[in-house]
Amino acid sequence: MSLREKRAASFWPLALVFSLFVLFMYGPMLVIFILSFQGPEGGLTFPVRGLSLHWFYKLAEGLGVVDIGAALRRSLGLGLAVMACTVVLSVLAGLAFRKKLKGGNALFFIVVASLIMPSIIVSLGIGLEFRLLDTGIKAALGAFGMDSALEGFGTSLGLFTSALGAHLTWTLPFGLLIMFAVFNRFSPSYEEAARDLGATPWQGFRHVVLPLIAPSVVGIGMFGFTLSWDEIARTSQAIGDVNTLPLELQGLTSTVTTPSIYALGTVTTIVSFVVMGLTLALVWLLGRGRKGRASA
Template sequence: MNANGIKLGLAFYTTLFIIFLYGPLVVLAILSFQTGPEGGPQFPIIEWSTYWYKHLFGLTPPSRIAPLPIEEGLVRSLVLAVMTMIVSTVLGVTSAQAFRTHFKGSGVVFYLIVLGMMVPGVLVGLGMALVANAVGIDRHWWGTTFVLHVVYTYPFAFLVMLAIFNRFDPSVEEAAWSLGVTPARTFRKITFPLIFPGVLSAMLFSFTLSYDEFSRTLFASGRDLTLPLAIYGTFSVEVHPNVFAFGVLTTLFSFALLGTYAVLMSLSVRRARRVAVQEDV
């Protein structure tokens, strides 16, 4: 097969992948503009309307369709995701920093860290629930669920930072140390600005994985539901387009988060380049 054929094959595969990835989102967006309150998730659209978006914010008259129970779940998921992001990123950076120098048992420690992302979430959640019940610990989203989310997201942050440190030039730090700069100040003023793009990536991984986590949360959250559990609970009764409207808003939030990440990444890369130019001069 010649080069043109390979390019066409890759282009065709990429197009199918994009359709497969974003096709459900398009259908979700179309169904969210169904008329209400009687309109349901069906094609063709009976009448285009923003009724279900107004319904999310309580701007419609009372009807038989109850509002989505997402307010408290959304707050819990956001707080939990931020807590997980902070802890997992700090652990990922410090662990990857430690792995820059070989130490006895590093291979065992590496696989123990990575194991957290490999064990099925349902089994881990069930195991946490059984342990909590056995020792008399109440299950809460800010306790048992938080621990499970950190165990799950920490390996992702660790692997991201490990890849960043593998490409890091240690001579920059050695030059600072030779000038009498303390290791702590060297990390704060030199190392951290250079690895900040990787830190942003670790933060994004940890936040999104925690915000969307379902299986590990199912058994460990107790009576307080996070957003994925609250949405799942509405499916067992009846599906209405208000769920699709909320899905569209959540997708827009995700794109906004990615946009913020892209801006911060661009700024950090420019800063790192300026630092590199100053060192060359």
């Protein structure tokens, strides 16, 4: 477009709407970042009083009785477990759905139905299921006379049981939809060429299919981790007697009255950005390696 060419009359109103939308989306995040770097006299609102890392040091010292470090480790562990399970199950399901499956349509709608269910209802249902499981386990232990095991048994609700299942009801549909989109554009001629050269099904998947879909698989892993990292509603009733970092952060909003809460929000956001940055870098490296092999 030349300098003399005039913009359409609708350009500036649309640009204003878009700018307001961006401000609405990212303004709160920017405000949290700014307020977290205040000095010791800083408060929860503007104006900003000083500039320092004071509240990050206070965060490292702890926020009352809440063990932020333990909550952070729990969230990281759960996020990594959700990421691994989402990647493996999504890829396997994507491969399975490439063939005509009896009842495949019903299975697909069952999987994606959790996206439209209220998250808190999903969490309550999973929590109820595991409490019923607890009752059954205790009854079985009592029936077999395993009194010592019965006394030591607390609950099957936990980070890598009920909480993991609750998060997978959120991440798996996204992973499956991504794999559907990938395999809809995937040409089977690559696999046929591999079989013609004597490759086994496993070798064809490992050396042909997986390298081609690797960037999408990495993206699924990022989705799995980030969706799990900040999930609250599906975790609240299904995690048992421990809390993840988002749950601790939610509880602290009503008790912490210093910018330390903003410092915690900044740290969790930085972790998310680091994960996304590493994912994009890995996708770029995979794409570069694939281009290098193709040109060799």
